Amino acid sequence: MTAPRAPGSAAAARSTSTDRLPVEASSTVRVRYAETDQMGVAHHGEYFAWFEVGRTDLLRARGLTYRELEESGLRLPVVDAQARFLRPALYDDILEIRTWLVALSGARVSFAYEVRRAGTPGPLATATTSHAAVDGRGRPRRLPADLRRRLT
Numbered sequence: 430m431t432a433p434r435a436p437g438s439a440a441a442a443r444s445t446s447t448d449r450l451p452v453e454a455s456s457t458v459r460v461r462y463a464e465t466d467q468m469g470v471a472h473h474g475e476y477f478a479w480f481e482v483g484r485t486d487l488l489r490a491r492g493l494t495y496r497e498l499e500e501s502g503l504r505l506p507v508v509d510a511q512a513r514f515l516r517p518a519l520y521d522d523i524l525e526i527r528t529w530l531v532a533l534s535g536a537r538v539s540f541a542y543e544v545r546r547a548g549t550p551g552p553l554a555t556a557t558t559s560h561a562a563v564d565g566r567g568r569p570r571r572l573p574a575d576l577r578r579r580l581t
Contacts, residue, residue, distance in 0.1 A: 452580055453529035454487035460522045471518040476554055477510065480542045483528030484558070487540070491579040503573060505538065505560040512556035522546050524553070533580055535571050536562045 456479075464475040485495055498505065518524055525545045532539040539559040543552040562572045 452487070452491070453527065454483060454490050456483045456486040456526040456528065458482055458524050458526060460518050460520055460524065462520055465520045469520040471520075471522075473512070473514055476512060476514070476518075476544060476556065479524065479526050479544065480528070480540075480556055480558060483526035483542055484540055486526075487528045487530070493576065493579055498576070499565075501573065502565050503570070503576070504563045504565065504567070506563060507558050508537075508561045509539075509559040510556065511558075512554055514554050515551065516546075516549060516553045518544065518546065518553050530580055531557065532559075533572070533577060536569055538562070538572065538580065 458479050460471050460475075464471050466472060488494065488498075495505075523546070525547070527543040527545065529541055530538070531541045537559055539557060542554075542556045542558075544554040545552050562570050564570045
């Protein structure tokens with residue numbers, strides 16, 4: 430995957446197969462004590478849980494929940510994840526997780542993320558995840574037409 434591009438940018442528009450951009454969401458999380466090390470710095474693994482918050486909020490904003498997708502027999506496991514950690518997130522920081530759709534194909538969907546903190550220039554982290562469409566037994570399947578329609 431290429432580096433994430435800002436939602437609404439010309440580069441983002443060229444890098445996606447969606448018809449209408451941007452499909453994006455913004456989520457807020459507070460860094461909990463349990464997510465930090467002794468120095469009060471958030472552990473890098475916690476970012477992936479925050480990305481999931483952003484992804485589920487984006488789906489919810491489009492009228493879908495993971496529960497509904499799973500009840501319909503669709504699973505979207507992560508098949509690729511990349512992240513760049515640029516500045517530390519600290520205990521009790523309030524973070525904005527910006528999430529946007531970067532690609533949608535027959536059996537795969539990809540998202541990009543930025544983690545931001547008010548008052549800090551630029552993102553703390555950027556990332557992308559790609560998800561394969563599989564059925565309840567883990568076999569590849571096409572993304573349902575309803576999901577594709579809601580994400581475009």
